[in-house]
Amino acid sequence: MEKMKSNESVHKGVRNLLLAMLAVLPAAVSAGPSGQAMAFTCAGCHGTDGSSVGPSMPAIAGMDPEVFVDAMKAYRQDERNSSIMNRIAKAYSDEQFKAMAWFFASQRLQLFPQKYDAALASRGSELHDEHCEKCHENGGRPGDAGTLAGQWMPYLQYTMEDFINGKRKWPRKMKRKVDAAIEEAGDDAIPALVNYYGSQR
Amino acid sequence: MPRRIETKRVACLWVVLLGLIITPAAYATTTEPAGELMIDHFDPETGKRIIPNERCLTCHGDEKHRNDVRDDGTPVKIFVHRYEIEASVHGAQSCTSCHVTIDRVPHREAPEVIVGCIDCHRQTWEEYRDDPDDKHARLEIVTEQIDNFMQSIHAQPSSLDQSRTNATCYDCHEGHNVGELGSIQRADKRLKNPEVCGRCHEKQLEEYSTSDHGKAVLEMGDSEAAVCSDCHTTHEIASPVTDKAKLQITKNCGDCHEDAQRTYFKSYHGQVHRLGYTEAAKCHDCHGGHLVKGEDDPTSEIHANNRLENCRNCHEEANDNFLSFWPHGDAHDRENYPGLWAFRVFMEILIFSVMGFFWIHVLLWLYREVMDRIQGKGFIEDLSKPDLVYFRRFPAVWRWIHVLFAISTMTLILTGTTLLFSHTAWAKVVVDFLGGIRMEGIIHRTAAMIWLSIFFLHLGIAISNIWRNRATFEWFGSTSLVPNWKDFQDLKDMFKWFLGRGPRPEFNHWTYWQKFDYWAPFWGATVIGISGLILFMPDKTSLLLPGWTFNIANLVHAEEALLAAIFLNSVHFFNVHFRPERFPMSTAIFTGVIPIEEFKHDHRLQYDRLVASGELEKHLVQRPSRRAELAASFITTVLIMAGLTLLTLVLIGLVTLPS
Numbered sequence: 121m122e123k124m125k126s127n128e129s130v131h132k133g134v135r136n137l138l139l140a141m142l143a144v145l146p147a148a149v150s151a152g153p154s155g156q157a158m159a160f161t162c163a164g165c166h167g168t169d170g171s172s173v174g175p176s177m178p179a180i181a182g183m184d185p186e187v188f189v190d191a192m193k194a195y196r197q198d199e200r201n202s203s204i205m206n207r208i209a210k211a212y213s214d215e216q217f218k219a220m221a222w223f224f225a226s227q228r229l230q231l232f233p234q235k236y237d238a239a240l241a242s243r244g245s246e247l248h249d250e251h252c253e254k255c256h257e258n259g260g261r262p263g264d265a266g267t268l269a270g271q272w273m274p275y276l277q278y279t280m281e282d283f284i285n286g287k288r289k290w291p292r293k294m295k296r297k298v299d300a301a302i303e304e305a306g307d308d309a310i311p312a313l314v315n316y317y318g319s320q321r
Numbered sequence: 322m323p324r325r326i327e328t329k330r331v332a333c334l335w336v337v338l339l340g341l342i343i344t345p346a347a348y349a350t351t352t353e354p355a356g357e358l359m360i361d362h363f364d365p366e367t368g369k370r371i372i373p374n375e376r377c378l379t380c381h382g383d384e385k386h387r388n389d390v391r392d393d394g395t396p397v398k399i400f401v402h403r404y405e406i407e408a409s410v411h412g413a414q415s416c417t418s419c420h421v422t423i424d425r426v427p428h429r430e431a432p433e434v435i436v437g438c439i440d441c442h443r444q445t446w447e448e449y450r451d452d453p454d455d456k457h458a459r460l461e462i463v464t465e466q467i468d469n470f471m472q473s474i475h476a477q478p479s480s481l482d483q484s485r486t487n488a489t490c491y492d493c494h495e496g497h498n499v500g501e502l503g504s505i506q507r508a509d510k511r512l513k514n515p516e517v518c519g520r521c522h523e524k525q526l527e528e529y530s531t532s533d534h535g536k537a538v539l540e541m542g543d544s545e546a547a548v549c550s551d552c553h554t555t556h557e558i559a560s561p562v563t564d565k566a567k568l569q570i571t572k573n574c575g576d577c578h579e580d581a582q583r584t585y586f587k588s589y590h591g592q593v594h595r596l597g598y599t600e601a602a603k604c605h606d607c608h609g610g611h612l613v614k615g616e617d618d619p620t621s622e623i624h625a626n627n628r629l630e631n632c633r634n635c636h637e638e639a640n641d642n643f644l645s646f647w648p649h650g651d652a653h654d655r656e657n658y659p660g661l662w663a664f665r666v667f668m669e670i671l672i673f674s675v676m677g678f679f680w681i682h683v684l685l686w687l688y689r690e691v692m693d694r695i696q697g698k699g700f701i702e703d704l705s706k707p708d709l710v711y712f713r714r715f716p717a718v719w720r721w722i723h724v725l726f727a728i729s730t731m732t733l734i735l736t737g738t739t740l741l742f743s744h745t746a747w748a749k750v751v752v753d754f755l756g757g758i759r760m761e762g763i764i765h766r767t768a769a770m771i772w773l774s775i776f777f778l779h780l781g782i783a784i785s786n787i788w789r790n791r792a793t794f795e796w797f798g799s800t801s802l803v804p805n806w807k808d809f810q811d812l813k814d815m816f817k818w819f820l821g822r823g824p825r826p827e828f829n830h831w832t833y834w835q836k837f838d839y840w841a842p843f844w845g846a847t848v849i850g851i852s853g854l855i856l857f858m859p860d861k862t863s864l865l866l867p868g869w870t871f872n873i874a875n876l877v878h879a880e881e882a883l884l885a886a887i888f889l890n891s892v893h894f895f896n897v898h899f900r901p902e903r904f905p906m907s908t909a910i911f912t913g914v915i916p917i918e919e920f921k922h923d924h925r926l927q928y929d930r931l932v933a934s935g936e937l938e939k940h941l942v943q944r945p946s947r948r949a950e951l952a953a954s955f956i957t958t959v960l961i962m963a964g965l966t967l968l969t970l971v972l973i974g975l976v977t978l979p980s
Contacts (some may be wrong), residue, residue: 184362226358
């Protein structure tokens, strides 16, 4: 008798659980994973909440959300050269890009001190002001032209090489500006700029 | 008590969980670095990027780099004056509120300048029109001008490229430099106006710059002198080949040249223009449009040496006579146009004295008859003795002549006064209804021919009547229309009667007012007829007569017609139809007969004379048939109504005449 009673309560519990699941499940399915949840998978490379700790891995915390979506779409369509991002990007929808973009845009970028050449950084500062500041405003702080200030120097170096070697498409007007900087400072131009951005906190 | 324990456990679990949530949050707020988050650059409601003006001005406000190159390598001006826009009416706007297609900076694609001014201004006005402060009051004018613009030639699709309009707001308004009323920008704008229009209208600017207007504005910096928009309007601009533009421009000349316009409107040229027709000469036809210059300039179209050539643009056969025409003749300017002035003064004295005298006559007569009727006196129909015997006053020919004369006179008044009162709305409606100014001219001339023919026909009949009866005709006899001493005596006695100082005088076959009605058209026919004949075929008569005769003919023709129009439709109507003894009308001129009692009352002396001579019987007839009476009443009613309508129109014209 006692056993039967306890069985009955177990059944009731199971039934209630099933009912609760029935009620919650459709909502959970339609909502999908949140931007934050999806961002967890990025953390392995881009660091916790997008503040990367690896020197060749760009920090994406505090990134302009539209720049983020542009980049992800370009990866998904194989329009931007990458190591693995083109494969990863193919798994996400526009809406999911947007959700992730807004998650990273809401994060504060944690910068880690890098070693840099002060003389080159100073030259880079001049070059930046002359050729880059109009697009990469405020010394290259996060904005509609991406994040340069405090960005990892090796990443910046690789990216500039990609541009110069034709592996990545120049954004409008950028080639003109970079060419002008190189004309002005020669082979020092790119290292100077990279050191300048790396020098920033 | 497992239940209570369970509750405690659950509560403890909640506290721990809450702590787990709160602690990192509290920790985070205290340790997070300062600085904006990227999401702050986006509108939280719409998720759209907020692009501050400073961001735009980083490139577009850089004085050192005013130009850039497009993707195709062509140069493009990108500079915007920061201070100009900040001082303009749009200073508080963000760049992207007008440049709505700009969503990314740096621009990912070559941006197109797509700016729509209209919707924003209309919406803003709708939103603020009921505001108690007048901060947005100017938008009412702006939205009006938008409506004008939308009707203009500038808002039409370009014939070279239908995807765009001929011109749009910012082709003329410097988009970044729209000033408030009275601001420096607006004062500068007048002087810049020719340059702005000249960007597209190059040939016109070239011509304009040689004109007196152009020299004053472009060389002397006189912002009061006429710029393009003063004549062409700012927004309601029509194609210059359209009537709308021609009318508009001519009207606008008068905004500055008031006297010239006033005198122009007095001329036939100006009257036609004011009625909305462009066939007659307009300011720019004689003075040159963009090339307008003073008459002393030998290159001016109105210089003495060029003037005749100018007239020949329309009057192909024009000869030297044209040079003595006063296109701006001013009958009020005694110094410069003494002849014209004298004719006007004479005609006005005539009008005022005739009308003044007869209106007093009318009022006193009305007063007397009303008083008499109140006292049971005067001519009152005896209902127990219905009119059976009638006196024959007019043979059929006079009746026909009168009806034709009346109709042609009214036609002449209607068509003629549309010119004289071309400023009125009714004149425009009438001319439109008649089929335009040319058709109106034809109708007026046709009516004039009928009118004059009747006049001469009547003269012929009258002379032949007198000739046939020359043996017995008495020029000053009782049936003669020639005024005699008794008429003056009657007039004096009538005034005595009006004032209650004597009996009503007894009259012959014709009373003095009937004689006046008869003789007045002789004077009228002379004045109107001669001036009318001069004006009948101006292209031909101008070859024979000096130009100034047209100024005088135009003046006296109008003044005399005005006198006739007012006299006939008020004094004549009262004397014949409206005085209480006759009211509402006398049909005698159409039936040709009046009841014998009425004849006895109004023409007692003649009645007595006919009775004494035994000739009365000869003139007596039966009462006209009911049908004849109805027909006569009908015609009389129509003519009276037409006459009163004309009188009303004339009075409206006179009262509203611009001083």
